[in-house]
Amino acid sequence: MAIKPLIDASTIAQRVTELAHEITNDYLGKELVIVPVLKGSYVFAADLVRYIELDLSVDFLGVRSYGDAQDSSGVVQITTDLSHSIEDKHVILIEDIVDTGLTVSYLFKNLSTRRPASLKLASLLHKPSRTREAVKIDYLGFAVEDVFVVGYGLDHAQKFRNLPYLAVVTGELPPGASQ
Secondary structure, three states, X not given: OEEEEEEOHHHHHHHHHHHHHHHHHHOOOOXXXXXXXXXOOHHHHHHHHXXXXXXXXXXXXXXXXXXXXXXXXXXXXXXXXXXXXXXXXXXXXXXXEEOOOHHHHHHHHHHHOXXXXXXXXXXXXXXXXXXXXXXXOOEEXXXXXXXXXXXXXXXXXXXXXXXXXXXXXXXXXXXXXXX
């Protein structure tokens, strides 16, 4: 197994800054809550909120998807729930990657029951070829092919999250690898 650079750190930084400016413009004068989905989105979310020029709050969701190693079943367990109400607040869910769309769809249904003023999605990556349930990505970093991506918060067996760039894992992946 080896890794091959896919998107360099400066390209990521430029796109994150652009997304932050879009969010700033879209939410002027509104109460905004940023909700990163743990663990993969924490680096993206941390960089993103530093460039959003608004008063905002951050709360976290931890989730675990069940299914076989290569494909999400869409069955989601919330392992860490929000610590504050999002009722009547504008919420942006932050994901590292939208793959099949099943997890995000579940989270949107769940969060919608909590009566936010609005609910949108920001995702660093999207794999359009893997879509099983279409979800609207309001703020998208990059679309990528169906490759296994690590770095910038994304991991393989809890490793590579600390890479400052995105990379593709090449070669044989051990059993149990998923994304």
